Amino acid sequence: MVLVLRNYKLRNSRLVPSPFPTTLTGCSKPQILRPFSFQLSPMAAIFQGVGAAAALPSSPSYSFDSNKSVFSPRRSFSVRKGASFAVVRSDGTVNLNPKDRRAQLLISNAVATKADSAAASSSSKPGHELLLFEALLEGLEEEMERDPHVCVMGEDVGHYGGSYKVTKGLAKKFGDLRVLDTPIAENSFTGMGIGAAMTGLRPVVEGMNMGFLLLAFNQISNNCGMLHYTSGGQFTIPIVIRGPGGVGRQLGAEHSQRLESYFQSIPGIQMVACSTPYNAKGLMKAAIRSENPVILFEHVLLYNLKERIPDEDYICNLEEAEMVRPGEHVTILTYSRMRYHVMQAAKTLVNKGYDPEVIDIRSLKPFDLFTIGNSVKKTHRVLIVEECMRTGGIGASLTAAITENFNDYLDAPIMCLSSQDVPTPYAGTLEEVTVVQPAQIVTAVEQLCQ
Amino acid sequence: MATAFSTAKFSTQPFPLNPTSTTSHDSSIVFARPTSQFLGSTRKFRLTSSSKFNLSRRSKTVVAVSDVVKQKKSKSSPSLLITKEEGLDLYEDMVLGRAFEDMCAQMYYRGKMFGFVHLYNGQEAVSTGFIKLLKQQDSVVSTYRDHVHALSKGVPARAVMSELFGKTTGCCRGQGGSMHMFSREHNLLGGFAFIGEGIPVATGAAFTSKYKREVLKEADCDHVTLAFFGDGTCNNGQFFECLNMAALWKLPIVFVVENNLWAIGMSHLRATSDPHIYKKGPAFGMPGIHVDGMDVLKVREVAKEAIGRARRGEGPTLVECETYRFRGHSLADPDELRDPAEKARYAARDPITALKKYLIENSLASEAELKTIEKKIDEVVEDAVEFADESPVPSRSQLLENVFADPKGFGIGPDGRYRCEDPKFTEGTAHV
Numbered sequence: 001m002v003l004v005l006r007n008y009k010l011r012n013s014r015l016v017p018s019p020f021p022t023t024l025t026g027c028s029k030p031q032i033l034r035p036f037s038f039q040l041s042p043m044a045a046i047f048q049g050v051g052a053a054a055a056l057p058s059s060p061s062y063s064f065d066s067n068k069s070v071f072s073p074r075r076s077f078s079v080r081k082g083a084s085f086a087v088v089r090s091d092g093t094v095n096l097n098p099k100d101r102r103a104q105l106l107i108s109n110a111v112a113t114k115a116d117s118a119a120a121s122s123s124s125k126p127g128h129e130l131l132l133f134e135a136l137l138e139g140l141e142e143e144m145e146r147d148p149h150v151c152v153m154g155e156d157v158g159h160y161g162g163s164y165k166v167t168k169g170l171a172k173k174f175g176d177l178r179v180l181d182t183p184i185a186e187n188s189f190t191g192m193g194i195g196a197a198m199t200g201l202r203p204v205v206e207g208m209n210m211g212f213l214l215l216a217f218n219q220i221s222n223n224c225g226m227l228h229y230t231s232g233g234q235f236t237i238p239i240v241i242r243g244p245g246g247v248g249r250q251l252g253a254e255h256s257q258r259l260e261s262y263f264q265s266i267p268g269i270q271m272v273a274c275s276t277p278y279n280a281k282g283l284m285k286a287a288i289r290s291e292n293p294v295i296l297f298e299h300v301l302l303y304n305l306k307e308r309i310p311d312e313d314y315i316c317n318l319e320e321a322e323m324v325r326p327g328e329h330v331t332i333l334t335y336s337r338m339r340y341h342v343m344q345a346a347k348t349l350v351n352k353g354y355d356p357e358v359i360d361i362r363s364l365k366p367f368d369l370f371t372i373g374n375s376v377k378k379t380h381r382v383l384i385v386e387e388c389m390r391t392g393g394i395g396a397s398l399t400a401a402i403t404e405n406f407n408d409y410l411d412a413p414i415m416c417l418s419s420q421d422v423p424t425p426y427a428g429t430l431e432e433v434t435v436v437q438p439a440q441i442v443t444a445v446e447q448l449c450q
Numbered sequence: 451m452a453t454a455f456s457t458a459k460f461s462t463q464p465f466p467l468n469p470t471s472t473t474s475h476d477s478s479i480v481f482a483r484p485t486s487q488f489l490g491s492t493r494k495f496r497l498t499s500s501s502k503f504n505l506s507r508r509s510k511t512v513v514a515v516s517d518v519v520k521q522k523k524s525k526s527s528p529s530l531l532i533t534k535e536e537g538l539d540l541y542e543d544m545v546l547g548r549a550f551e552d553m554c555a556q557m558y559y560r561g562k563m564f565g566f567v568h569l570y571n572g573q574e575a576v577s578t579g580f581i582k583l584l585k586q587q588d589s590v591v592s593t594y595r596d597h598v599h600a601l602s603k604g605v606p607a608r609a610v611m612s613e614l615f616g617k618t619t620g621c622c623r624g625q626g627g628s629m630h631m632f633s634r635e636h637n638l639l640g641g642f643a644f645i646g647e648g649i650p651v652a653t654g655a656a657f658t659s660k661y662k663r664e665v666l667k668e669a670d671c672d673h674v675t676l677a678f679f680g681d682g683t684c685n686n687g688q689f690f691e692c693l694n695m696a697a698l699w700k701l702p703i704v705f706v707v708e709n710n711l712w713a714i715g716m717s718h719l720r721a722t723s724d725p726h727i728y729k730k731g732p733a734f735g736m737p738g739i740h741v742d743g744m745d746v747l748k749v750r751e752v753a754k755e756a757i758g759r760a761r762r763g764e765g766p767t768l769v770e771c772e773t774y775r776f777r778g779h780s781l782a783d784p785d786e787l788r789d790p791a792e793k794a795r796y797a798a799r800d801p802i803t804a805l806k807k808y809l810i811e812n813s814l815a816s817e818a819e820l821k822t823i824e825k826k827i828d829e830v831v832e833d834a835v836e837f838a839d840e841s842p843v844p845s846r847s848q849l850l851e852n853v854f855a856d857p858k859g860f861g862i863g864p865d866g867r868y869r870c871e872d873p874k875f876t877e878g879t880a881h882v
Contacts, residue, residue: 148666178665183698188650188691195654198639199589201661218647227640231632232623233852235639270859291855319861319868366861366869373864405864 282316
């Protein structure tokens with residue numbers, strides 16, 4: 001995995017990418033023009049928080065993309081072009097095109113089994129490199145080309161290109177009606193998306209920040225989740241609701257919310273969280289193609305992750321979890337940004353002689369109990385690392401689900417590391433301790449494995 | 451001479467417009483002359499003394515209403531707004547609505563239906579006046595007071611009654627109930643329990659219509675959406691947000707306010723700073739019209755214009771229909787707060803009686819014909835009750851069927867199979 005750092009300026013509490021690049025070690029050119037600029041790099045945070053004592057990835061190649069074009073040219077790929085999409089399971093096997101072993105090999109590499117295989121995969125393999133937000137954009141654009149009923153609605157998605165550039169260029173390409181800039185009325189435009197979905201369109205509604213969707217809770221709970229049922233199955237609502245959430249870099253309490261815990265009880269919706277460019281594109285496409293309403297959770301700090309992804313069409317199964325690192329001693333279940341904290345902790349743990357199995361659950365509702373269960377049956381110890389609050393978060397539900405289904409296989413009580421039940425403070429030092437840090441993960445595993 | 455069956459309280463004459471009394475840009479607005487007394491008068495003001503018109507300079511389209519009426523007057527016979535067939539159609543629809551709701555009340559007290567049931571008695575003119583002008587592909591969005599909207603839109607009385615009884619043959623398989631009437635076939639998009647939450651859905655349906663025309667290039671797509679809601683909803687944020695968006699994008703939608711003056715026990719005047727709801731339309735750039743909602747012909751005239759506007763792509767309209775519900779808010783409401791004198795006043799303006807009088811006085815129909823219709827409707831409603839009574843209740847297997855359009859959404863179980871493949875799933879006993 002290659003990380004890219006960008007300098008962002010906060011303006012009117014929206015993030016605007018600064019044209020000025022920055023380096024990991026600090027700014028060689030003092031281009032920090034405003035007092036609010038900050039670096040968006042989870043790895044940087046880890047270094048600052050944990051100290052350089054943690055083992056660095058063996059191939060830290062950081063590239064600076066301030067002027068890089070969004071779409072690198074597609075190189076020809078030795079597998080037959082125009083391959084129909086393949087459903088990629090998390091263990092790398094492909095459901096369709098079983099003869100296509102080449103595709104299998106490439107795809108299983110793209111789902112990194114070890115974080116430092118990024119260097120190997122980026123050398124001369126086909127596929128193309130891009131950042132996570134570009135992967136989302138690519139997935140969205142491909143679906144919009146494929147089906148003219150797919151449309152986008154949200155604040156600043158059109159002319160502005162999206163506050164995180166996920167819809168950049170789409171309005172120019174598809175027009176202002178298909179990429180609709182809405183007024184600031186979340187409840188109503190989400191409801192409008194639902195009405196459009198009921199009458200034949202496939203809207204992708206963007207919440208500029210997931211927290212803003214609290215205003216749309218009425219529509220999401222009552223209409224999005226329930227209308228298919230209360231109409232006796234007459235109306236489908238193939239809507240995708242997406243946006244960035246999670247704790248960012250000193251964004252303040254209201255911009256740092258984790259709405260997956262609030263939405264998880266709503267019957268009739270599916271929730272997925274992306275964490276890499278590969279699964280971001282795959283989940284975006286799968287969500288758009290799904291007949292169910294899907295909420296896709298992105299993370300503010302992950303938009304600039306870079307990865308090489310396949311050229312051909314692929315989707316990621318909405319209901320499946322992703323095996324990030326197979327292991328023997330303990331199962332660590334995580335999702336979204338915490339995946340990177342876990343992988344950072346995993347390096348320390350490996351050095352200390354532990355062998356953690358890391359699973360990115362990806363599907364927050366419903367849980368992939370098969371992948372999770374197999375892992376629990378193998379390791380007998382579970383640690384959940386999440387960014388939700390302790391009370392009523394995804395971890396709480398996951399703990400209940402595992403206890404209900406796999407209690408006999410557990411050698412120790414399930415440990416769940418969540419954020420503190422605290423409104424995220426603005427101060428950096430305080431914010432750091434509200435979310436789970438790699439050192440805590442290491443300690444927890446050591447405790448579990450005693 | 452037109453015989454208007456309007457009330458003693460309200461004048462049928464349009465308020466005379468003096469161009470100089472409005473802003474200087476209003477010279478293009480023309481209204482019907484004050485002397486002609488025509489049905490379908492659109493100017494109704496409850497404030498008596500002020501001579502101000504409350505339409506903004508942008509709502510020139512109100513012109514068209516008077517023009518339409520003037521044209522109609524010259525074309526057909528001097529005083530009639532409807533033909534005999536239309537008149538009988540309207541009468542039948544209103545009688546169906548009334549008889550059905552009365553039967554609902556009976557069934558409720560006999561323990562055949564439960565929960566919150568909100569009856570539409572007294573407001574039939576609005577539903578009939580608007581929905582009878584729609585085509586099947588046009589959409590209607592309603593609130594919890596939706597039985598009659600469903601019937602007017604064409605949902606069979608049997609399906610609605612079964613739904614109320616909670617049977618599988620109901621229009622929503624018994625899963626929706628009184629407040630959630632849906633019909634894909636008739637484009638009834640609900641039935642919503644929370645007020646205001648249907649308006650964005652209606653806006654979305656109108657958006658689809660515009661999208662189909664402009665993006666998908668289905669040039670003849672002129673579907674219109676009607677959103678019905680009450681006076682209480684007009685203080686809700688979603689109302690204003692949708693007025694804004696509909697006017698902004700010129701969506702083919704008509705916002706129909708059924709102002710029955712009461713939101714359960716809250717009088718509209720106690721809840722609203724400016725009780726003139728139609729005024730809120732021009733604030734967002736669309737015409738706002740107030741009409742006597744107890745007079746089906748007046749409602750129909752206004753509806754024709756508003757729906758025509760939307761079909762032609764001229765954008766949304768806000769229509770405030772002043773109406774009244776003869777019963778309480780729901781069958782559980784003791785209805786103690788409303789003044790009996792007010793109820794009596796409105797009961798005298800019963801839309802069905804009024805239309806009956808109009809039809810007979812204008813020789814459009816005889817008493818016998820109307821009686822036949824009433825008998826026929828009685829049979830339809832009785833048949834609906836019988837059908838609902840005899841229909842089966844939903845079995846347990848129906849529990850999990852419609853939660854997801856794609857039941858893979860229940861996820862993968864511990865055994866590696868999708869939960870929906872579990873045989874217990876189809877029995878409704880699976881643990882999901």
